[in-house]
Amino acid sequence: MRTLIERVRYGTCMLAAVTVLATSLAISSTALGQPQEARFSPATLQRGIEAFLRERIGDSDEISILAPLDEVRFDRPFVVAYCRLPDDRIWGRTVVEVSFQADGEELRRLRVPIKITPRRMVPVAKRPLQRGETIESSDVIYELRDATGFMELLPDSVIGLRAAQSIAAGTPLLRTYVVGGGSIRSGESVNLILRSGAISIRTTANVLQNAEPGDRVKVRRSDTGAVLVGTLADRRTVIVELNSHQSQPIGQAP
Numbered sequence: 001m002r003t004l005i006e007r008v009r010y011g012t013c014m015l016a017a018v019t020v021l022a023t024s025l026a027i028s029s030t031a032l033g034q035p036q037e038a039r040f041s042p043a044t045l046q047r048g049i050e051a052f053l054r055e056r057i058g059d060s061d062e063i064s065i066l067a068p069l070d071e072v073r074f075d076r077p078f079v080v081a082y083c084r085l086p087d088d089r090i091w092g093r094t095v096v097e098v099s100f101q102a103d104g105e106e107l108r109r110l111r112v113p114i115k116i117t118p119r120r121m122v123p124v125a126k127r128p129l130q131r132g133e134t135i136e137s138s139d140v141i142y143e144l145r146d147a148t149g150f151m152e153l154l155p156d157s158v159i160g161l162r163a164a165q166s167i168a169a170g171t172p173l174l175r176t177y178v179v180g181g182g183s184i185r186s187g188e189s190v191n192l193i194l195r196s197g198a199i200s201i202r203t204t205a206n207v208l209q210n211a212e213p214g215d216r217v218k219v220r221r222s223d224t225g226a227v228l229v230g231t232l233a234d235r236r237t238v239i240v241e242l243n244s245h246q247s248q249p250i251g252q253a254p
Contacts, residue, residue, distance in 0.1 A: 038079035040100075042069035045081075049096050049112060052083040056090060057116060060144060066093070066113040078102055091118055091148055120147040122172045123158050129167040132188055135159060140173065150174055162235075184211050184235055192219060192230070196242040205238060 050063055057063075072081075082099045098110040122145045129139060135158050147154065153174040155161075161178040164185060171177070179185060184207055192205040205219035211232045219238050220227050230240035 036075065036077070038074045038077050038102075040072040040079075040081060042071060045069045045072065045098065045112075048081065049083055049098070049114070052096065053090075053114075053116065056085075057118070058120075060119045062117040062119060064115040064117070066115055069112070072100065072108065072110070074100065074102070074107060076102060079107065091116055091151065118147045118151055119144050120151070120154060122147060122154065125167045125169050125171045125173055128169050129163040131163055131166050132185070133163050135161050135163065135173070135178065145172065179210075180212065184217075184232060186210055189222075190219065190232075190235075191237045192221065192228075193233075193237060193239045194228075194242055195239060207232075207238065 046065060046069055049065065053063055079100055079102045082101065084097050084099070086095060086097055093113065093115050096112045096114055098112060099106055100108045100110075121142045123140045124143050124145075126139055126141045129135065137159050140158060150172065153176060155173065155175045155178065158173045158178055161180060162183065164177055164179045167173070167177055184190065186207060186209050188207055190205055190207055192203050194201040194203070204222045205228075206222065208218040208220060208227070211217040213232050213234055215232050216229060217232045217238060218227055218229055219240075228240045230238040233239050
């Protein structure tokens with residue numbers, strides 16, 4: 001719970017407290033002398049709505065109220081206004097409902113259109129990155145950006161990961177654009193070691209599927225075009241055991 005005390009005079013009526021709860025924001029009027037009415041100015045309503053939303057979003061996120069707020073007045077005192085979100089959607093365009101109540105009775109309800117823009121520190125490519133290139137700290141800058149379209153795609157860190165595709169300078173480095181440092185992507189070139197007992201042959205190949213170290217992976221030899229199945233030992237090396245039936249070539253023999 002967070003409580004913000006406001007003292008705003010309206011002739012014979014004083015706005016005394018704005019209370020933000022986990023599920024509602026209450027704006028109440030209290031007596032000063034013999035009040036005859038409760039009044040909520042546009043500025044008061046805006047402060048209340050923004051305080052309600054700030055409990056749910058970050059300090060850097062932007063709140064825009066998309067329609068003018070008019071003064072709301074009641075010919076009775078002790079009116080309380082509760083704010084709520086009618087659904088779970090908070091990012092982008094939505095509405096805040098403001099319910100004015102007194103003695104358990106709803107006197108009026110407003111639907112205030114709003115837009116909430118999430119702004120996050122986003123890792124951005126400082127220079128063009130080529131597919132397969134390992135990302136270092138000098139390759140990345142962090143910028144405060146509108147993250148509406150990719151909130152769920154922001155990585156915890158990109159340092160040490162590799163570019164899954166060519167990336168232009170200034171592009172946000174989202175999870176879909178990077179792969180683990182030990183991962184390999186279809187089409188990448190690797191060192192190919194062909195082993196048969198104590199004999200080893202070294203050549204190169206292109207992998208035909210995405211894989212992680214330890215995975216079985218298909219490769220195509222660069223020199224003969226033969227397709228074999230081996231084990232990805234690390235990001236740059238595939239080992240094929242020629243005496244294993246699982247590693248027999250598909251098509252042309254090595």
